[in-house]
Amino acid sequence: MAYVVIIGTCDTKLQELLFLRDQIKETAGVETFLIDVGRKPVVNKAITIPQAHLLSKHGDGADVSNMPRNELLELMTGCASKAVQDLYRAGLVDGIVSAGGSSGTALAAAVMRDVLPVGLPKLIVSTMASGDTRPVVGETDITLMHSVVDVAGLNPILRDILSNAGASIANMALSHAARRANKMEDTAAEAMKKWRVGITMFGVTTPGVDAIRAHLESNYPVETYVFHAVGTGGRAMERLIREGQLDAIIDLTTTEICDHLGGGVLSAGGGRLDAAVEAGLPNIVSLGALDMINFGPRDTVPKKYEDRVIFEHNATVTLVRTSPEQCREIGGFIAEKLKKTKRSDMIEVWIPKGGVSMLAVPGGAFEDSQADKVLFETIKTGLSGSGIKIVEDERDVNDKGFARDIAEALAAKLGLQKGG
Numbered sequence: 001m002a003y004v005v006i007i008g009t010c011d012t013k014l015q016e017l018l019f020l021r022d023q024i025k026e027t028a029g030v031e032t033f034l035i036d037v038g039r040k041p042v043v044n045k046a047i048t049i050p051q052a053h054l055l056s057k058h059g060d061g062a063d064v065s066n067m068p069r070n071e072l073l074e075l076m077t078g079c080a081s082k083a084v085q086d087l088y089r090a091g092l093v094d095g096i097v098s099a100g101g102s103s104g105t106a107l108a109a110a111v112m113r114d115v116l117p118v119g120l121p122k123l124i125v126s127t128m129a130s131g132d133t134r135p136v137v138g139e140t141d142i143t144l145m146h147s148v149v150d151v152a153g154l155n156p157i158l159r160d161i162l163s164n165a166g167a168s169i170a171n172m173a174l175s176h177a178a179r180r181a182n183k184m185e186d187t188a189a190e191a192m193k194k195w196r197v198g199i200t201m202f203g204v205t206t207p208g209v210d211a212i213r214a215h216l217e218s219n220y221p222v223e224t225y226v227f228h229a230v231g232t233g234g235r236a237m238e239r240l241i242r243e244g245q246l247d248a249i250i251d252l253t254t255t256e257i258c259d260h261l262g263g264g265v266l267s268a269g270g271g272r273l274d275a276a277v278e279a280g281l282p283n284i285v286s287l288g289a290l291d292m293i294n295f296g297p298r299d300t301v302p303k304k305y306e307d308r309v310i311f312e313h314n315a316t317v318t319l320v321r322t323s324p325e326q327c328r329e330i331g332g333f334i335a336e337k338l339k340k341t342k343r344s345d346m347i348e349v350w351i352p353k354g355g356v357s358m359l360a361v362p363g364g365a366f367e368d369s370q371a372d373k374v375l376f377e378t379i380k381t382g383l384s385g386s387g388i389k390i391v392e393d394e395r396d397v398n399d400k401g402f403a404r405d406i407a408e409a410l411a412a413k414l415g416l417q418k419g420g
Contacts, residue, residue, distance in 0.1 A: 001029055001030075001031060001177065002029055002030045002031070002094040002095070002170070002173040002174045002176065002177035003030075003031050003032070003033065003087075003092045003093055003094050003095075003173065003177075004024050004030055004031070004032050004033070004094065004095040004096065004097060004169055004170060004173045005032070005033045005035060005084055005087060005093055005095070005096040005097070006020060006021055006024070006032055006033065006034045006035065006096075006097055006098065007035050007037060007080055007084075007096065007097075007098040007104075007107070007108045007111060008034070008035075008036070008037065008038075008098055008099060008100060008104060008108075009036070009037055009038035009039070009100065009103075009104055010034075010036040010038050010042040010044065010047055010051070011036075011038035011039055011040040011041075011042050011051075012038060013099065013100060013104070013151055013152075014042060014044065015153070015154060016099055016151050016152075016153075016154060016158065016162065017034060017099065018044075018046055019154060019159065019162055020097065020099055020125075020162045020165060020166050021034055021046065021166075022166075023162060023163045023165070023166025023167065023170075024097070024166040024167075024169060024170045025170075026166070026167075026170075027166075027167065027170035027171060027174065029174060030170045030173055030174065032048070033048040033049065033087060033092065034046060034047050034048045034049070035047075035048065035049045035054065035080055035083055035084070036049065036050050036051040036054065037051065037054070037076040037079070037080050037104075037107060038051055039051075039064055039065070039067075039072060040065070049083055054076075054079045054080065054083060055079060057079075057082075057083075058078070058079035058082040058083060059075055059076075059078070059079045062075060064076075069103070073103055073106065073107055076107060077106075077107045077110045077111060080107065080108075080111050081110070081111045081114055081115050084096065084111055084115050084116070085115050088115065088116060091180075093116065093120065094120070094121070094173035094174070094176040094177040094180065095120070095121040095122070095123070095169045095170070095172050095173030095176060096108075096111075096112055096116060096120070096121070096122050096123070096169075097122075097123045097124070097125070097165060097166075097169040098123075098124050098125070098126075099124070099125040099126070099147070099151050099162065099165070100124075100125075100126065100127075100151050101126070101127045101128070101150065101151060102127070102128050104126075104151075105124055105126040105127075105128050105129075105136060106136070108124055109124060109136045109137070109138075109142060112124075112140065112142050113138050113140050113142070117243050117245070118140060118141050118236075118239065118240060118243065118245065119141065119176075119245075120176060121143075121169060121172035121173055121175075121176055122140070122141060122142045122143060123142075123143045123144075123145065123165060123168060123169045123172070124136070124142060124143070124144055124145070125145045125146075125147050125151065125161060125162065125165045126144060126145070126146070126147060126151075127146075127147050127150055127151065129144035129145060129146040129147070130146045134232070138232065138235070139232045139233075139235035139236035139238075139239055140236075140239070143168075145161065145164070145165055145168075146161075147161055148161060193221070194221045194222055194223045195220070195221060195222045195223070195247045195248060195414055195416070196222075196223060196225060196245065196246050196247045196248075197216060197222050197223070197224050197225065197246070197247065197248045197249070197250060197410065198224075198225045198226075198227060198237045198240065198241070198246045198248070198249045198250070198251075199212060199213065199224055199225070199226050199227070199249075199250045199251075199252060200226075200227050200229045200233065200234065200237065200250075200251050200252055200253040200254065200288070201226050201227065201228060201229060201252065201253050201288075202228070202229045202230075202253045202255055202288060202289045202357070203313070204288075204289050204292075204357035204358040204359055205252055205253045205288040205289055205357060205358075205397055205398060206398075207358075207398040207400075207403075208252060208288070208397050208398040208399070208402065208403045209226060209252055209253070209403075211398075211400045211403035211404065211407075212224075212250060212252065212403045212404075212406060212407045213226070215403065215404050215407040215408075216407045216410070216411070219407075219411075219418045220411055220414075220416045220418065221416070222411075222416075225237075225240070225246065229253045229254075229255050229256050229266070229268075229288075229289070230256075230266045230294075231256055231259065231265075231266040231267050231268050231269075232268075233256075233268070234256040234268030234272050235268045235269065235271075237249070237275075238268070238271060238272070238274065238275040238276075239275075241275035241276055241279055241281065242275050242278075242279070246281070247281065247282075247414070248281055248282040248283070248410055248413065248414055249276045249281055249282070249283045249284070249285075250284045250286075250406060250407070250410055251273070251276070251283065251284065251285045251286065252284075252286045252288045252397065252406070253286075253288035253289050254272070254273070254285065254286070254287060254288060254289075254290060254334065255288060255289030255290060255292060255294075256268035256272055257272055257273075257290070257330055257333055257334065258289070258290055258292060258293045258294075258322055258326070258330060259293055259294055260272065260333075261326065261329050261330060261333060262293040262320070262322065262326055263293070263302065264293040264294045264295060264320075265294055265295055265296060265300075266294045272337075273285070273334065273337040273338065274337065277337060277338060277340055277341045277347070278340075280341065280342060280343040280346055281346060282346050282410055282413035282414055283346055283347045283348075284347075284348050284350060284406055284409055284410050284413075285334070285338065285347065285348070285349045285350070286349070286350045286351075286352060286356075286397060286406065287334075287350075287351060287352060287356045287375065287376075287379075287397070288352075288356055288357060288397050289356060289357045290322065290327070290330055290356050290357075290375060291321060291322055291356050291357050291359060291360040291366045291368070291371070291372075292311075292319040292320065292321065292322065292357065292359070292366065293305075293319070293320045293322060293326075294317060294318075294319060294320075295317075295318045295319075295320065296316060296317070296318065297315060297316055297318065298310075298312055298318050300318070301318050301320060305320045308320050308321050308323065309321040309365065309366060309368075311359060311365045311366065319359070319366075321365075321366045321368060321371070322371060322375075323371060324368075324370050324371045324374040325374075326371075327371045327372070327374045327375035327378070328374050328375070328378050330375060330378075331374070331375045331376070331377075331378030331379040331382060332378055332382055334349075334379055334382070335378065335379050335381075335382025335383050335386075336382065338383065338386070338388055339382070339383065339386045339388075341386075341388070344386055344387030344388045345387070346413060347388045347389070348388070348389045348390070348391060348409055348413075349379060349383065349388060349389070349390045349391070350391045350393060350402075350406055350409075351376050351379070351380075351390065351391065351392045351393060352393055352395060352396050352397040352399070352402055353372070353376065353392060353393060353394050353395075354393075354394055354395045354396035354397075354399065354402075355367075355396035355397060355398075356372070356375075356396075356397055357397060357398075358398060360372065360396075361396050376392070391409075393405070
């Protein structure tokens, strides 16, 4: 049996939610739980967790009849999160779906992002699914389906879309339930466990990452998870570390820190580097692409950077070379983050003195020995006395030998032997 949770405001969208529920239940072997997060209580036997029950159990029985919309949204998000968490812990969530406008989408997305792990099916039918969806999806695997028309009264178009959504989440949930059962039953698979290694990559560090992947996967029981360091990639890796879905990290490409500190468009936020340090995982950190801050088309580059070396990567991506002053700030950020570890033996910092990206090698557009020196020295000074090993290497970040040696350093921390 597979279980699908439906979240929605039954006081405004009961007809649409019940239609979606019926479409889900047309798939054999799927049961549903409908959670009402509306303002006004609705009595209907199809509602599994009515609004009144939700508020009494998880919201201290708050009166929401005249509550401002933003406060209501925050309260109902918290209540629904607790209800879904209870169901998930009981093994009663194989998929989750919602249908609504901006507020309903925001509420459902927050529940999906904060409560459920990556890999569990999540689907939102939304009027907001066409446009900038980053605030909704974040670093997770939420699937969005544009409703085309508003979720406000059934019509042929909405029926078709909700039917597609119902069939989609039902079959995704069945697949998830089967995988969940296999994980519980297949003890042999656990015995054959492969180490899960996260690696960060950018276009200008791809050869290095490819070489690391090839070496690890051909010599050790390792499977790699590559994260594109575009903001969401870094946050996704941090999230998976906290969810226990990664065993070790090769943070080859820490470039998102440049955007966080320099105002670029690919920041992963101030929490970058935290998760692996907190978890005490084997963690090889390098300085990939710390020579650049990312912006959109050329005319989006802030005027304060006009005197910098600027490289147009393509029509939609423009790179600004980090200055010595910024490299000092970046190096300090990295050192302060890593020094918080309680397992200094699990961390190594590898400095590719031959170039931190394709562009920073001798003769490259971003070659800047002064900026690089400031970066390297700041990190070394900041980590002095921390017990964290620093490896200074004359090769560049994409050198195959450099990649092989980083891979071997991680294998050593995992206690792996070649072929085993």
